[in-house]
Amino acid sequence: MAAEAPFGRRLCEVTASRADGGYRVFSLIDREGPQPEPGQFYMLASAGSWAGESGRPYLPRAISHARYDREPAGGYRLDFLIDEVGPGTMKLAAMMPGQTCWVAGPFGGQFSYPRELNPQAAGAILVGGGIGIAPMAVLRRELVERGIPSRTLLGFRDRAHSGGVGEFFGCEETRLAFEDGSSGHKGYVTDLLLQLLEGDDSATAAVYSCGPPAMLEAVRRICLDRAIPVELALESPMACGYGACFGCAVPKAGGGYLRLCIDGPVVRGDEIATALAGESDDG
């Protein structure tokens, strides 16, 4: 079980920030928080510069860590991978070393180990898309450290949007798909997954995925159709990250909703009604 997050939020110093393949990677030093687990996330807000001319961002933003490393002086260095899609991620991406960032967390639950997910599991299949490669990178490192075999499939729109791969995955044992065929497999990462599952014994598979909703839903369907246990790290608009606002609702399979921040962000594929949360029909 993930350790408890420090109560409240804290100011952490940003120590690095650089562009990487269409995304931004930045690091900060968290002296107070526990070691984060794969799948967990933080609520972040750049200090002093949060809130733009538009009056947004106002709420902190949920961001998964892409790597952590123990700091010699205590605490952890946390690396984040940012896709600048709006005012919040733009402010986070604009932070420069020396600036400070409000940090709360780590929040949320973690991925199960393959044997927890599927007692027959031979190893893990990790399927990441776009910015969703961040939690996959953390999970993979954890599996490597524990000597659990894993294969990684990553998908991107194009080469220009494939930041973090070299940095967080290295080159080995990672298969890439690019929608525009600019490199690797031309097409969706789910094509790679299907190939892989064809050759495989489905009964020994355990799939983990994080990426855009449409990709996650495709992965989910593929696995459910084949009765393969799958865990997905989902996204949803979040105001608080610690269960206070009930805003991060994701429809459950049997009806009703789970609070993604505390009941997720990692969910089992059969636990939810859809990975296309906002597009769900009713409640």
Place this chain on the structure above:
Amino acid sequence: MAAEAPFGRRLCEVTASRADGGYRVFSLIDREGPQPEPGQFYMLASAGSWAGESGRPYLPRAISHARYDREPAGGYRLDFLIDEVGPGTMKLAAMMPGQTCWVAGPFGGQFSYPRELNPQAAGAILVGGGIGIAPMAVLRRELVERGIPSRTLLGFRDRAHSGGVGEFFGCEETRLAFEDGSSGHKGYVTDLLLQLLEGDDSATAAVYSCGPPAMLEAVRRICLDRAIPVELALESPMACGYGACFGCAVPKAGGGYLRLCIDGPVVRGDEIATALAGESDDG
């Protein structure tokens, strides 16, 4: 008459920023605007970083220029003197060279020349207090350039709050008062004014003043009591600076209000009911 301001607002580059005696001095390059006149002001908002975590500042802030200089490459370098009293002035003071600032203006009318104010005028008496020394510096430079004699009296709380004096006035012909007696005359700058007027022929005086409301009201009373023509550069909360919002009301002597941004910010002492605008009783 002051030249027309460019329509709209424009981005200008900040070229310098430094602390000075409790205040902040910063410079920007205005390539589009006309030469500003003494008493005029600009509406400023730091670009990108306006709006703080509190959702303020939201509106631009009225700031008098403290000096202008023609730029070799065209346009003007404008210097501003900032007292960090709230979120807006803090954001302006935090701008660093290379950042950009939204600029509209120059707005408002200008000081009259001593002979316009008083046909008998032998010269000008300039009375500045705190941050109000900025327009006095511009006026003084203008008078010096035109060979019109002037004497300058500046008042400050203490030495720690006397920024801009060395920079914008030099040392000559400037008498200083410090409320705490840390230097110069111990007490109010109005003491110096009274001394000066005692020795003088009131009939040849023309007084100009800018500073905190209480000081301006004192200067106004001293002058009105002695029938000395006086012009004051007032402050008032402003939303627009160009007559659009009617927010900057200052009570007129005969009843009613003037719009300080277009009817001022320079007003004759007998034109207004009080320099303590917000504290006026009714309407």
Place this chain on the structure above:
Amino acid sequence: MADLPAREALATEICGIPLDGPVLNGSGTFDVLAARQVFGDVLIDEFPFDCYVSKTITMNPRPGNPPYRLWETPSGMINSIGLPGPGLDGFVNRDLRLLASLEVPLIVSVMADCIEDFVVLVERVAAEDAVDGIELNVSCPNVHSGLIVGEQPAETEALLKALRPLTAKPLIVKLTPNVANPHEVAMGAEAGGADAVSMINTVKAAAIDPQTSRPWLGAGAGGLSGPAVRPIALAQVRAVSAAIEIPIIGMGGITDAESALEFILAGARVIAVGTENFRDPKAGTAVTEGLPAALARRGFGSLAEAQAVTLA
């Protein structure tokens, strides 16, 4: 993303008044006479609005409220201006002469505290050739009378019934947001014969002096405007547009083309820029210039396509 609509694809109309585009100003947020003095003739040549709405005028000259009149709030501001102005005679004899020289249509906003005065204002203003429409301010939170009429559907209807026979020119009712059900008031306006409603006016608000702990505003309280109120305005525009057939002039915190388009999608025919004019004197132009891209981003080929959207 569709092709960028051309400038012509922004052409529209309100109450039969043809407009080059959908961008008006909110009454009382842009003084053409002052702005021309400050910026010169370029203001007229590069006029930022497709239609100009005057500050609200009253029968008699008014000094307006005592200072302070402004308070900045998170993403907004409170004003308690109190309708200063030259009164009907001063407006018609002086201001109107200058406003008539504008190349865009002119809507004059009027307010009174009794039907009789409204009658005089509307008759006199409507008689002027330069005037294309009249906006009835029944919603200003600073002047007692307005509140009462604009809060009551029946009072609003009665006012319109009294004014409607006086002129064939469009009568537009400016709605107050400070009611539980603005659509009921809008229905009253429509039933009385209004040609359009404009909304929202400012939201009742107050502030306390950080030094004295007394009310900051000279008038005690005032009205909130700016982006802070935009989500409130959008909800009200949507509710009202579902209830009436006459068009809506939408406003409340519009800062750019994207927020302007949100109002169109919520049910407004055209929109108005208010407080943003204070931050950027050319805010109206910025909205217009951004509209083609904003429309294209949502897949619309013209303003008319966006105007045709009806939300569930």
Place this chain on the structure above:
Amino acid sequence: MADLPAREALATEICGIPLDGPVLNGSGTFDVLAARQVFGDVLIDEFPFDCYVSKTITMNPRPGNPPYRLWETPSGMINSIGLPGPGLDGFVNRDLRLLASLEVPLIVSVMADCIEDFVVLVERVAAEDAVDGIELNVSCPNVHSGLIVGEQPAETEALLKALRPLTAKPLIVKLTPNVANPHEVAMGAEAGGADAVSMINTVKAAAIDPQTSRPWLGAGAGGLSGPAVRPIALAQVRAVSAAIEIPIIGMGGITDAESALEFILAGARVIAVGTENFRDPKAGTAVTEGLPAALARRGFGSLAEAQAVTLA
């Protein structure tokens, strides 16, 4: 500047419930059970509020509204959560057991769509020793029933008259801001026997999906909260406090001690932190810690001195 008041100078009470300080949470903005799971026992030891208000509970379990439930706005947010919860039985049998272990007083918020259900809720909740007061949510903009009662002074009075005989424990009415005259509803609550009012609930608001141009919120519309609404809340608190004798729990965009104190000066007895909890889980503590300095800055030696201020 006066000496800094000591922590003890913040002691106060609401409806006879003694409090160490004036900082509550807004109903539905802090889930103690979830927070304890996330932060551990330190949450209880360093509890951020002087009194805890539960999320609104209903007769039957409710799933809440479909996603999306959140939309960020300039200096605020819209929510349409839709009161998800375990229902009365679930609450009393499970949640309440855990809430009873809090060291601060407990107020339970309830809502129903008819008086009969309100009666059941109040009787059952009031019978619990752990419960110090009951807040009647008649104002949630997401559930139809609430709106109607909370918009009508007479309905509010009738509801209170029905509930008042059921318990000696404090009954607090949560007012909606979405009416022209909240003080009239407050007077109805007082006349019906309420011990306090709390205000404001969220302000009706809407948002449009930037991609689909459909309503963003699953429920169509929602309620605005955060600093954007603070000036509206302050005006309403001031108007209500001038009209009633019973105390006010003031809220709406409180982010720090300074804004909390503004509510006290406007007429609130105590205050509640809502949306700010989402930005900072310890926002309540931050408000409390800042209060002595904020009081001193305005020359107050204690909270009671600020509470005694009456604005003109």
